[in-house]
Amino acid sequence: xxxxxxxxxxxxxxxxxxxxxxxxxxxxxxxxxxxxxxxxxxxxxxxxxxxxxxxxxxxxxxxxxxxxxxxxxxxxxxxxxxxxxxxxxxxxxxxxxxxxxxxxxxxxxxxxxx
Amino acid sequence: xxxxxxxxxxxxxxxxxxxxxxxxxxxxxxxxxxxxxxxxxxxxxxxxxxxxxxxxxxxxxxxxxxxxxxxxxxxxxxxxxxxxxxxxxxxxxxxxxxxxxxxxxxxxxxxx
Numbered sequence: 001x002x003x004x005x006x007x008x009x010x011x012x013x014x015x016x017x018x019x020x021x022x023x024x025x026x027x028x029x030x031x032x033x034x035x036x037x038x039x040x041x042x043x044x045x046x047x048x049x050x051x052x053x054x055x056x057x058x059x060x061x062x063x064x065x066x067x068x069x070x071x072x073x074x075x076x077x078x079x080x081x082x083x084x085x086x087x088x089x090x091x092x093x094x095x096x097x098x099x100x101x102x103x104x105x106x107x108x109x110x111x112x113x114x
Numbered sequence: 115x116x117x118x119x120x121x122x123x124x125x126x127x128x129x130x131x132x133x134x135x136x137x138x139x140x141x142x143x144x145x146x147x148x149x150x151x152x153x154x155x156x157x158x159x160x161x162x163x164x165x166x167x168x169x170x171x172x173x174x175x176x177x178x179x180x181x182x183x184x185x186x187x188x189x190x191x192x193x194x195x196x197x198x199x200x201x202x203x204x205x206x207x208x209x210x211x212x213x214x215x216x217x218x219x220x221x222x223x224x225x226x
């Protein structure tokens with residue numbers, strides 16, 4: 001069975017500071033990995049994904065994530081936080097070769113302060 | 115840009131009543147999903163649907179739940195007899211391939 005762990009249910013950064021949201025996964029085979037963002041009262045929007053190839057993937061709004069197989073991690077970063085980045089961020093995995101249900105982490109709420 | 119739509123945005127129902135949540139997936143997509151998110155908790159998979167049949171369902175998706183794609187465009191989730199614990203945000207998702215799922219804005223179901 002696969003699972004996703006997001007360390008830190010709440011993260012607060014100052015505007016302009018580095019954003020680092022942590023995600024570790026557990027899977028018997030290399031999964032596909034995703035980050036979704038949920039703004040207040042909205043649905044889930046795909047930020048970025050890793051399937052195969054380059055382990056550093058870039059997404060929308062200046063976010064990127066690096067797949068590290070040895071650490072079973074897929075941490076999300078952004079060099080400089082903006083107020084508009086305040087949202088809930090979910091890491092998710094798909095076990096390749098199955099019916100492709102997404103397994104989500106518990107989410108990290110990012111707060112950006114002035 | 116094509117998007118997944120869901121109606122209604124908010125549904126209030128009494129315990130024991132039947133509800134139908136509606137979704138219009140992106141038109142050329144082949145795989146369809148329902149997920150739910152209880153307030154303050156993580157998003158949980160309910161069911162996946164492909165080629166007009168359920169391909170996988172979670173333990174949450176018991177006999178009270180059913181899904182249907184009645185007309186080639188809509189994708190519905192029916193809860194036959196709602197319980198208080200069914201109160202949640204329900205998300206529909208679709209994809210052309212078996213990953214990179216696109217989510218709708220959700221339907222907030224409140225059972226009183």
